Amino acid sequence: MSADAPSGSPRATLVAGAAASTTVVVAVTLAGPIPGVVLPDGPLGLWRAAGEGRPAWALLAVAAIAALSLLFVRLYLLARDHVVDVRFVARAAAAWTAPVLLAQPILSLDAYSYVAQGRLLVLGIDPYTTGPIVFGAGPLLDPVAPVWRMTPAPYGPLSLTLLGWSADVTGAQHVPFVLLLRMLAIAAVVVGTVAVARLARPGARPAAVALVAANPVVVLHLIGGVHLDVLVGALAPVVLLAVRRRWWWLAALAAAAAFALKLPGLVLVGYVLWARFRRPERRWAGTAAVLTVTAVVVLGAAATVPDGWGWISTLDTPGRVELLYTVPAAVAGVAYGLTMGGVGFGTLLDGARMLCAAAGAVLMGWLVVRAGRPSLPVHRAGTLVGAALVVLALAAPVIHAWYLAWALTLLAAGAGVVGQRRLIGLSIALCFSALPDPLTRWHHGLLPVTLLLLVATLALTFWWLADARRRPPGERADAGAADLTVSGAA
Structure with a gap:
């Protein structure tokens, strides 16, 4: 496909994305969970796995x-070249998100841990000292x-308070609990998207909104x-906006709340x-x-749960x-290859984790400083803070697709063309880090297919992005002017 293809049919991109999202939901559901896990049937039995053929469903999911x-890349190019406006991007994001609204938690079982941890808190049992067992x-x-x-909960006290409240309201019933948290997640995405639109340069707003609202990491994982x-x-872009306007109380409140939710808020x-x-x-x-x-915010959040500082000791979970x-x-x-197996991989991994943690801390400190x-422009400041959050995710012992949420809004609003290309690549790569169980095991023979x-x-993706960048600016502008009225009215 040539670089001018993205200017062809914005509506087709919207419809195709909704179809792809629906296919992911159906295929992931029918592929089923990992062995030893029994999921609820869900509303109208929509969460039931297939009785057979699960590897095939898993392959369809990936x-x-x-x-x-790829449709996300296409939408980004349409937005970046002003073929579509912010309203069209928002419609596309809504259409792509709609299929997941009633679905089971996609590509992760963490929500079921949330239910159990919230129930523990309701019963007066400390989730920082015991697990759902x-x-x-x-x-x-x-x-x-x-x-x-x-394992105990590794989340901050504000997260546990939220989970305990959700478990209390829903009676710790899985379907209403998941749907309630999903509504909160949608509200958070809306807040983040609006903040990104306010932070981004006027000409870059459609692309910035596409990088957040229509990102497959957001749609499928968050x-x-x-x-x-x-x-x-x-909360991250709220912090940046508050600092820019010198609303220091709001910046401190939002940053402290983020830290009381999860460790990355410390950045x-x-x-x-x-x-x-x-200043x-x-x-x-x-x-x-x-x-x-x-x-005050951090201490207040810690006071809302028993052993409010117990999460510090569970961060290694x-x-x-x-x-x-x-x-x-x-x-x-x-290191294992260089030592030719002379040192056990487990020992080397422990050392590598310590090394990455130390190097990451130094790099994050430098970026934050x-x-x-x-005198730094707000976009540049946001990019640096976002980069620090990415470093934290990469230096951690584990990384999941949803960790990108920490930095996504800041990078989408502030990064230049090259930075946005890297953000897109990282988003897509991380989308493949959580897959249906048959795709992650060699004995199914599907892992090489997944990697390919x-x-x-x-x-x-990178071919499209590089090819589009080489197009003459006038050509991109002409294409955008020709299609903008159509996209805005779609």
Whole structure:
């Protein structure tokens, strides 16, 4: 396909994306969960897995993920070249999101852990000291991934408060609990998208909105998968907007709330404090005020749950799963090859994790310090803070697609063309990090097919993006002027 193809039919892109999203939902549902997990039937039995042919359904799911990813690239190019406007992008995002609204949690079982942890809190049991295993076999434990059944919650006190409230309101029934959190996730995406539109340069708003609202990570993982990381992503641009307007109390409040939700919020807290300190007017008094607001919010959130600081000791919980596609695992793999197996891989992995954590901390600190300079344009500051959050995700012992939520809004609003290309590539690559079980196991023979499809999707993505960039500016502008009225009225 040539670079001028994206200017062909915006409506076809919208419809095809909705079809791809629907296919992902149906195929993932029929492919079924991992062994040892029993899922609820869902509304009208829509969450039931197929009785047979699950590998085939899994293969269809990954093909649909690839299709949705490429349609996302197509929509981005339409938006970047002003062939479509913000309203059309919003309609496309809504159409792509609609199929996941009543679906089971897509490509993740974390939502079922949320239900169990919320129920623990309602019963007065500390989720920071025990896991869902205390419920024994039954509806609360059976849908939880086996690896997380005995582990405590690694989330901040504000997250637990939210889960406890949701469990109380819904009676810890899976379907209403998931649908309630999904509505909250949609609200967070809307807030983040509006903030991105406010932050982005006027000419870049359609593309920035497409990078957030129509991103397959958002559609499939943050909304479809129902992950609390979406709340951190919604607060990040609020922090940046508040700092730009010097609404320091709001910036401190939003950053502290993000930290009380999940650890990445600490990067936002550091940015707000440093940005305020760099302001010469009432430097010490102003910084002290920001620190006071931050402390009040964090301490208040900790007081809402038993053992409000217990989550600090459980932050290593996600690292109990060894994923081979993380940066620490890659470093350990290289070291293992260089030592020719002389040192155990587990030992090397532990060392690599420590090394990546230390290097990541240094790099994040440097990025946050640069972002806090008063003379720095807001877009550049947002890009630097977003980069720090990406570094945190990459340096962590594990990485999941939904971790991109931490930085997505900031990078979408502030990154230039090259940065946006990298963000698109990272988004698509991470979409393939969570797949139906048959695709992740060698004995099904489908893992090589999955990897091949990922490589092909990324190759086509970067070819499209590079080819479109080489087009003469006048050609892109003419195409945009010709189609803008059609796209806005679609």
